Amino acid sequence: MKIGIIGAGHIGGTLARRLTELGHHVAVANSRGPDSLAGLAKETGAKAVTATQAAHAGDVVIVTVPEGHIRDLPKNLFAGVPHGVVVVDTGNYYPRQRDGKIEEIEEGVPESRWVEKQLGRPVVKAFNNIYAQHLMENGKPAGSPGRIALPVAGDDKRAKGVVMGLVNELGFDAVDAGGLDESWRQQPGTPVYATDFDAKGVRQALAQASPDRKPEWRATSSSPGSYAQPA
Numbered sequence: 001m002k003i004g005i006i007g008a009g010h011i012g013g014t015l016a017r018r019l020t021e022l023g024h025h026v027a028v029a030n031s032r033g034p035d036s037l038a039g040l041a042k043e044t045g046a047k048a049v050t051a052t053q054a055a056h057a058g059d060v061v062i063v064t065v066p067e068g069h070i071r072d073l074p075k076n077l078f079a080g081v082p083h084g085v086v087v088v089d090t091g092n093y094y095p096r097q098r099d100g101k102i103e104e105i106e107e108g109v110p111e112s113r114w115v116e117k118q119l120g121r122p123v124v125k126a127f128n129n130i131y132a133q134h135l136m137e138n139g140k141p142a143g144s145p146g147r148i149a150l151p152v153a154g155d156d157k158r159a160k161g162v163v164m165g166l167v168n169e170l171g172f173d174a175v176d177a178g179g180l181d182e183s184w185r186q187q188p189g190t191p192v193y194a195t196d197f198d199a200k201g202v203r204q205a206l207a208q209a210s211p212d213r214k215p216e217w218r219a220t221s222s223s224p225g226s227y228a229q230p231a
Contacts, residue, residue, distance in 0.1 A: 002058020139171015
């Protein structure tokens with residue numbers, strides 16, 4: 001497939017490496033411009049582009065930027081992009097550590113539902129609950145004992161199926177985590193977050209999740225500004 005990746009941090013860079021290894025055609029962008037991605041492009045064979053070009057790259061667009069910078073993306077980022085293109089959100093809201101306060105999320109809007117509103121496109125939530133190093137190194141063939149599973153949430157069955165297929169290609173079992181309104185079940189602080197469970201464990205953890213955001217995952221008056229640079 002032709003895949004655009006907007007964001008070249010830990011998860012974005014890892015996905016660029018893994019997906020090019022699998023033979024996908026990857027275009028990757030960050031906030032500093034294509035020239036800053038020359039090393040990653042040379043290493044992986046991915047094409048360094050602007051964010052707008054990545055959004056128009058083809059079949060799938062993966063948005064993997066800090067939550068506090070979602071609103072800094074180009075306006076009308078997806079203008080002219082066919083509605084069949086699958087948009088993936090890998091983001092997490094870290095109010096105290098990085099993002100500052102985002103009022104709608106604090107009031108209970110699921111993180112990816114908020115991202116969807118900012119982008120103006122339906123999104124599928126995936127790749128947000130695993131460490132980048134584990135995503136890079138811990139994939140296994142289908143059927144392997146102890147294969148790590150990743151939850152995938154979204155409203156569009158076809159789009160979710162595309163993302164679940166990529167998860168499987170990358171060496172992980174994909175667990176259908178329901179619609180996007182259920183994506184809070186895989187947000188930071190929930191039982192499935194950063195746990196590397198197998199498929200059974202992921203399903204159990206999703207079922208055990210509480211919609212109440214834990215205090216350590218809520219903003220405080222001393223949190224950084226809404227658009228603070230990542231730590």
